[in-house]
Amino acid sequence: MARTCLAVVLAAGDATRMKSSKSKVLHTVGNLPLIAHVTRTAAAAGVSKVALVVGRDAERVTEAASAGVDVPVTPVEQTERKGTGHAVLMAREIIAEGYDDVVVLYGDAPLINADSLLAATAERARGADVVVLGFRAADPTGYGRLVERDGELVAIREHREASDEELAIDFCNGGVITFAGQEAVSLLEAIGNANAKGEYYLTDIVEIARARGLRCVAIEAPEQDMMGCNTRAELAEIEAVWQARARHSAMLSGVTMIDPASTFLSFDTELGPDVMIEPNVWFGPGVRVGAGAVIHAFSHLEGADVGPGAMIGPFARLRPGTELAEKAKVGNFCETKKASVGAGAKINHLSYIGDAVVGAGANIGAGTITCNYDGQNKHVTEIGAGAFIGSNSSLVAPVRIGDGAYVGSGSVITMDVPDDALAIARARQETKPGRAARLREKIAAIKALTNKPRS
Numbered sequence: 001m002a003r004t005c006l007a008v009v010l011a012a013g014d015a016t017r018m019k020s021s022k023s024k025v026l027h028t029v030g031n032l033p034l035i036a037h038v039t040r041t042a043a044a045a046g047v048s049k050v051a052l053v054v055g056r057d058a059e060r061v062t063e064a065a066s067a068g069v070d071v072p073v074t075p076v077e078q079t080e081r082k083g084t085g086h087a088v089l090m091a092r093e094i095i096a097e098g099y100d101d102v103v104v105l106y107g108d109a110p111l112i113n114a115d116s117l118l119a120a121t122a123e124r125a126r127g128a129d130v131v132v133l134g135f136r137a138a139d140p141t142g143y144g145r146l147v148e149r150d151g152e153l154v155a156i157r158e159h160r161e162a163s164d165e166e167l168a169i170d171f172c173n174g175g176v177i178t179f180a181g182q183e184a185v186s187l188l189e190a191i192g193n194a195n196a197k198g199e200y201y202l203t204d205i206v207e208i209a210r211a212r213g214l215r216c217v218a219i220e221a222p223e224q225d226m227m228g229c230n231t232r233a234e235l236a237e238i239e240a241v242w243q244a245r246a247r248h249s250a251m252l253s254g255v256t257m258i259d260p261a262s263t264f265l266s267f268d269t270e271l272g273p274d275v276m277i278e279p280n281v282w283f284g285p286g287v288r289v290g291a292g293a294v295i296h297a298f299s300h301l302e303g304a305d306v307g308p309g310a311m312i313g314p315f316a317r318l319r320p321g322t323e324l325a326e327k328a329k330v331g332n333f334c335e336t337k338k339a340s341v342g343a344g345a346k347i348n349h350l351s352y353i354g355d356a357v358v359g360a361g362a363n364i365g366a367g368t369i370t371c372n373y374d375g376q377n378k379h380v381t382e383i384g385a386g387a388f389i390g391s392n393s394s395l396v397a398p399v400r401i402g403d404g405a406y407v408g409s410g411s412v413i414t415m416d417v418p419d420d421a422l423a424i425a426r427a428r429q430e431t432k433p434g435r436a437a438r439l440r441e442k443i444a445a446i447k448a449l450t451n452k453p454r455s
């Protein structure tokens, strides 16, 4: 029978060192709040429920933690910060619902891996009562040390309370502790606060469990997985690790990145096989790119669906609602927004195409602007299949350019153009023979007069 597991996620910290106007766990990595990384990983590891211990920004934190997570997330409030042991006990009633395992996770450590959580529950299934995820710290300063004897964990000693001998241990508590659900409430209630910080340390659970004849073990996870975020500098370090992982898995799935380090991905970026990405490309949330598309350098994409074989950039900006069909092109210094662009259509240079539908094979000349906003409302521009829009045209929406229609360069189009029609909407040219030469003579004469030395 499958085991049931409750995740208790701690997210009540004040996070003063972030110097932020919002809760630390709302800051993002890969454009997803830290807390959402943690709850998604817990869900991926198969937990049945998440108890979310919240303090500051409780509502927004709960919303971010629940979005896109298919297990229930129940917030419980910790009004005072009295330590990790106290924080977990805020979920007492939920723990008492009865789960085989309870796993404690930190909301500010988003790199934790579902496999590590599964390894911990596997140890529980083999009979350990408390399982601690540890890591070998390059610099163990500040971490709780894992004190082991004969393959069992005998204590977690917080840095401030550790003896010199214990301080020499580099195997540290990563903060993820899994323990027997049946014993959980009673173990947590036995935790006191007689220590250097006057806090209820969750880590005391190990010695308390052992005193009751229960078995505790530590298992090792990579140090990177346990990185926590206390400052903006650490946030950037975590982002770097997350990006490196996301890029690596994209490349293994068949994406070419010429300069991976300058490619920024979001948590939900979907890149098809044989996609080619040049340096300095930013993928905001909600981007999907079809097979074989090329994203040239310095492009910025967000909320865009890019069809197979499409070509983007260099220096293109695709904003939300952009849908490009197969082999469409959006070239340099073009911006698109809420624009559906048909197969093989070309928007190659210096254009803004917003609130628009562009038919297959249409050619949008350089500098074409859809005038979609009248100061009050947004209006739609329709451009038919195979239409040709001459350079430097303004299409004043709402307006429709028919299939196969032709718009002369420099036009300001305010009325619909039927299929296959030609529309020219600009002042008629006047040409005056010889006038340029005469103008030049006049200017020269004036110059000669004014430059004459005074007598």
Ligand code: UD1
Pocket (backbone or CB within 6 Å): 010, 011, 012, 013, 014, 053, 078, 080, 081, 082, 083, 084, 085, 086, 087, 106, 107, 108, 142, 143, 144, 145, 156, 158, 172, 173, 174, 175, 200, 201, 202, 203, 228
């Ligand atoms: C904790 C561990 C330490 C471990 C380290 C790993 C304890 C006593 N110590 O230390 O062994 O090596 O994490 O990073 O558990 N929180 C609350 N409410 C509270 C207190 C904390 O929600 O009352 C949250 C914090 O926001 C944070 C997490 O719990 O996300 C950990 O608390 P923190 O004070 O950072 O613990 P450390 O001193 O780092």
Ligand code: CA
Pocket (backbone or CB within 6 Å): 228, 230
């Ligand atoms: Ca910490």
